[in-house]
Amino acid sequence: MADPKKLFIKTYGCQMNVYDSERMAEAMGGAGYVTTETPDDADMILLNTCHIREKAAEKVYSELGRFKGLKAEKPDLKIGVAGCVAQAEGEEIMRRQPLVDLVVGPQAYHRLPEMEEKARGGAKALDTDFPEEDKFEKLKGRGKAKRAPAAFLTVQEGCDKFCAFCVVPYTRGAEVSRPAERVLNEARDLVERGVREITLLGQNVNAYHGDGPKGGTWSLADLIWELDKVDGLERIRFTTSHPNDMQDDLIAAHGECSKLMPYLHLPVQSGSDKILKRMNRSHTAESYLRLIERIRAARPDILISGDFIVGFPEETEEDFQDTMALIEEVKYGQAFSFKYSTRPGTPAAERPLVDDAEASDRLYRLQALITQQQQEIQQSMVGREVSVMFERKGRLEGQMVGKSEYLHAVHVANADVNVGDIRAVRIVESSANSLGGVLV
Numbered sequence: 271m272a273d274p275k276k277l278f279i280k281t282y283g284c285q286m287n288v289y290d291s292e293r294m295a296e297a298m299g300g301a302g303y304v305t306t307e308t309p310d311d312a313d314m315i316l317l318n319t320c321h322i323r324e325k326a327a328e329k330v331y332s333e334l335g336r337f338k339g340l341k342a343e344k345p346d347l348k349i350g351v352a353g354c355v356a357q358a359e360g361e362e363i364m365r366r367q368p369l370v371d372l373v374v375g376p377q378a379y380h381r382l383p384e385m386e387e388k389a390r391g392g393a394k395a396l397d398t399d400f401p402e403e404d405k406f407e408k409l410k411g412r413g414k415a416k417r418a419p420a421a422f423l424t425v426q427e428g429c430d431k432f433c434a435f436c437v438v439p440y441t442r443g444a445e446v447s448r449p450a451e452r453v454l455n456e457a458r459d460l461v462e463r464g465v466r467e468i469t470l471l472g473q474n475v476n477a478y479h480g481d482g483p484k485g486g487t488w489s490l491a492d493l494i495w496e497l498d499k500v501d502g503l504e505r506i507r508f509t510t511s512h513p514n515d516m517q518d519d520l521i522a523a524h525g526e527c528s529k530l531m532p533y534l535h536l537p538v539q540s541g542s543d544k545i546l547k548r549m550n551r552s553h554t555a556e557s558y559l560r561l562i563e564r565i566r567a568a569r570p571d572i573l574i575s576g577d578f579i580v581g582f583p584e585e586t587e588e589d590f591q592d593t594m595a596l597i598e599e600v601k602y603g604q605a606f607s608f609k610y611s612t613r614p615g616t617p618a619a620e621r622p623l624v625d626d627a628e629a630s631d632r633l634y635r636l637q638a639l640i641t642q643q644q645q646e647i648q649q650s651m652v653g654r655e656v657s658v659m660f661e662r663k664g665r666l667e668g669q670m671v672g673k674s675e676y677l678h679a680v681h682v683a684n685a686d687v688n689v690g691d692i693r694a695v696r697i698v699e700s701s702a703n704s705l706g707g708v709l710v
């Protein structure tokens with residue numbers, strides 16, 4: 271039998287790309303490929319790209335340029351671009367970088383094996399359609415190999431919100447939810463393969479509205495409650511959510527469903543009503559704060575995480591101070607913050623920019639505040655007992671590392687535990703990015 275061909279996938283961007291890369295690797299397994307950790311011995315290289323900010327897209331072109339030598343040494347090497355840059359700039363990529371043999375948009379991954387065959391035949395292959403069929407259903411099964419204890423599962427894709435700065439509604443298309451039964455089957459399959467924690471993914475995951483197994487439409491909370499019944503599945507998470515889609519049943523589930531972890535990523539982007547309006551967010555700072563209050567009433571210890579954009583067109587220092595005030599009020603356990611990046615084709619791209627040095631300064635100040643809050647919350651964990659699911663060995667001999675229910679990384683020295691074990695841990699120290707604890 272011929273040696274299997276080797277596939278190297280490099281993933282950029284969000285967790286949905288991580289999930290997609292896994293599924294593509296599995297699909298290509300059906301076409302005789304095994305994955306490799308380095309591009310050097312690969313027969314096929316796939317860059318699964320992100321288009322959310324300008325830098326993310328530029329990285330792809332510089333990475334592609336670096337494969338020139340490899341391709342010269344190995345003319346049979348096939349190079350593909352997948353993900354959101356592929357969707358947005360497919361033909362442009364082919365023109366700008368002749369090394370690229372195939373370009374596949376996020377909705378066409380199930381066609382990847384055919385495209386690879388076409389590329390092997392010497393032709394260029396491009397597919398950025400939004401076909402009707404469910405790509406996940408068509409992608410080859412996940413196989414039966416054992417899995418790490420924490421897994422992602424995409425339940426919803428696309429977004430109809432059209433925030434004025436964001437390319438997602440264009441690159442990932444309209445909101446589509448997978449039918450509940452398919453999600454449940456996939457979850458059960460993951461659990462059979464050793465998974466104990468599932469993070470449900472979607473660009474707008476709490477807008478999930480999939481067909482129910484017996485007709486009707488299921489909300490994300492319905493899905494969570496059904497997953498709650500799956501023996502062996504111990505932890506459920508979901509990301510990313512929009513404030514306007516936090517329905518009552520989902521808020522209530524945070525208080526009532528013990529498998530649903532007390533962590534919520536709920537981006538607000540800005541604390542200024544003027545900017546929120548221009549961002550087309552359809553909520554105010556006040557409505558966001560009241561929502562957080564309701565969520566905390568349901569689950570007082572929930573850790574809130576967010577996304578922020580600073581330097582959105584025409585943001586003034588006063589608008590920025592509104593954002594800082596909102597952060598002060600919420601107290602975030604985690605946050606991702608970005609300087610506004612113009613995305614061609616989005617409504618905000620037409621508006622006057624904030625001075626770049628000013629935007630950088632705001633980002634610096636915002637991140638300092640978030641870091642302070644994060645550290646205070648971590649510090650408040652010292653002395654408390656948390657539940658940790660162990661995911662890997664640590665760098666030190668005998669050390670094991672896992673995640674608490676609040677998604678903090680926790681390391682335990684001389685821990686007599688296995689990967690996948692969930693154990694009570696008393697936190698004894700907090701450092702920059704993690705907590706240290708002892709088994710209880």
Ligand code: 5AD
Nearest residue numbers: 435436537577578579608609610611
């Ligand atoms: N510029 C900067 N940040 C952006 N995001 C999305 N679009 C842009 C942009 N054009 C950020 C938002 C979003 C996160 C995934 O990326 O904060 O929530």
Ligand code: SF4
Nearest residue numbers: 429431432433436438
């Ligand atoms: Fe982009 Fe807004 Fe949709 Fe999030 S909700 S994916 S930021 S358009």
